[in-house]
Amino acid sequence: MPWTKITSGHYQRPIGENESFIKFIGDSGHVHHRDNWSIAATASFKPRSSLFDQDSSALLRRAWMILRFYHPSIAATATEQMVDYHCVSDAGQLDHWADETFITHVDKSSTPQQIISKLQPSRYATVHYLPHSFQVILHLSHWRTDGVGALQLLDAFLKAVISALHQDVTTLAWGEEWQRLTLSVEEILDLPMTASSEILDASSKFIATLANTKCALGTPYRGDNQTVPGGTQSVRIRLSALTTQTLIDACNRLGICLTSAVHAAIAATNFLIAPVERVEKGKEQHHTSTLRVNVREYLPAPYNTSDYAAGLYTGGYMVKVSDPQNWLENARLYEQKYRQGATCEFLQSRRQYALTVKSLLQTRQPENQQPPSSGLDISSVGDAGVHVQASYGSGDAGLDVCSVSLGVEVLARNMYCFMWTFCNQLEFNLVYNEAFYDRQFLENVLDTLQSVLKENCI
Known part of the structure; x- marks a missing residue:
């Protein structure tokens, strides 16, 4: 069943059986404050001379907002029966979501491995940015995507970094992004x-x-x-x-x-x-x-x-x-x-x-x-x-991307x-x-x- 409008800006669909199955495995780690099988996709990059004349954390934070516009399912939430999405209604709501999901690690001794080893469950997808080493980590529950999808989201995020140099996120057509929400594999295959x-x-x-x-x-x-x-x-x-x-x-x-x-x-x-x-x-x-x-x-x-x-x-x-x-x-x-x-x-x-x-x-x-x-x-x-x-x-x-990496939470x-x-x-x-x-x-x-x-x- 496709997405249904519940109230103004609130859309919902039944969770797919594969999503539910993988979410069950993921939730089994909550007792240990972990999201079992959650995916961490990492990229290390080197900015060219004028890319980061402005504050890099602010730039990547705007890019994260742009990514949500084009891939709103990163901000969908799931229960045992349903997947829900609430459209962005104003700049304050978008900022609140970004505050929760975009994390900058200012400690220059931080490494992706240290961060990944301490990742905890989140209701949304999150991104971790290490400005001292120009590295980003996308952390996604496995019910939300797979390995290939995680790399594609990493690509979309890096494209959004370039867009964020000139694009004002508040001018995007917020409220219409729900049209790009993803469907379950069962729905797509019409099983x-x-x-x-x-x-x-x-x-x-x-x-x-x-x-x-x-x-x-x-x-x-x-x-x-x-x-x-x-x-x-x-x-x-x-x-x-x-x-x-x-x-x-x-x-x-x-x-x-x-x-x-x-x-x-x-x-x-x-x-x-x-x-x-x-x-x-x-x-x-x-x-x-x-x-x-x-x-x-x-x-x-x-x-x-x-x-x-x-x-x-x-x-x-x-x-x-x-x-x-x-x-x-x-x-x-x-x-x-x-x-x-x-x-x-x-x-x-x-x-x-x-x-x-x-x-x-x-x-x-x-x-x-x-x-x-x-x-x-x-x-x-x-x-x-x-x-x-x-x-x-x-x-x-x-x-320029120096390297990428992919892994999952293992309990x-x-x-x-x-x-x-x-x-x-x-x-x-x-x-x-x-x-x-x-x-x-x-x-x-x-x-x-x-x-x-x-x-x-x-």
Whole structure:
């Protein structure tokens, strides 16, 4: 159901099943003052000479207001049943929202990692600005968007920085911005409220892949069932342009994409680091990870464009591999799955899948007598340069993007390796919770991942 006018300036629609499912996961972190799986998208940039003649914080704050005008869903709020949006009625209301959601960190010792490790739930999307290092962090609940969408919003924000040099935000047509609010994936795909037998079968097919997580290889975490999660941390590396191109050329010769190659290296790495004491003797060992699908590419226009960045249009299912020695065979399996993308079955199952998995999570019994699950997973957005430009503006009135990064809030014992290329360089951001792992171990994991990738590709 599309947005409905409730009162003057107040619009509402039912929350989508996928949004509700992901919000349930996010809200599970509130007991720890965290937004589980919330997304942090970061950009470091270098302003050109005349761009910041004025106060940079004030400029970026205006840009944040402009972003809301074009992507109003960053200011929508959600309950268990509904998503609500209140249009901007006057400058005072816009200022109040910006005061709550635009945060400047004036401490020159602040780093993005320190800030991300302390992020707390927010009813709106927020932006954190570090003026001393020209870095911005977009923090978004995962029910609000996905990895690709977060990068597209980062791009829109940096474009808005240039616009804010000359644009008066008070002259924008506030009150009409609700027309750009995003819809749920179920609404866009026009999925029926009552599942047919074909949809139930398709949903069951993807839900069945969750069984692949049973007895899957874990990772050597610290603590036990009672250990309370701490802050989210990450270890990040960037390969040279030469090494990246060499890997891409090797993948092309093998008939696989870079993401498939890295995915197979992730699996091989998990076999190498799996804790021996938690391996069940006599049983075939397997690595299970998520095969993520960018649903945006399969949506009809205009929902497949960056105009709908602030929407949740992603999905996935679990894939397992059992032979750590056959890297190429595993890579080709992942390649086959990635090339399949979002099949008709996958798209048609989106509503029922989310309903069923959320129900399973709600009724799941605590694993007090079982070792907590863990593992090494992967998430790829491919070429981030497709979504975020390397430069904005023209002449001196512009900025150049030095780097981008992507990660999520992690409260479990899983480690997530985010990968992307930007400016012809492959980058990894390995995200983990500080209560369960130390940084040195994660650095070793990334070193192993690099070695496996290079040994098998080059």
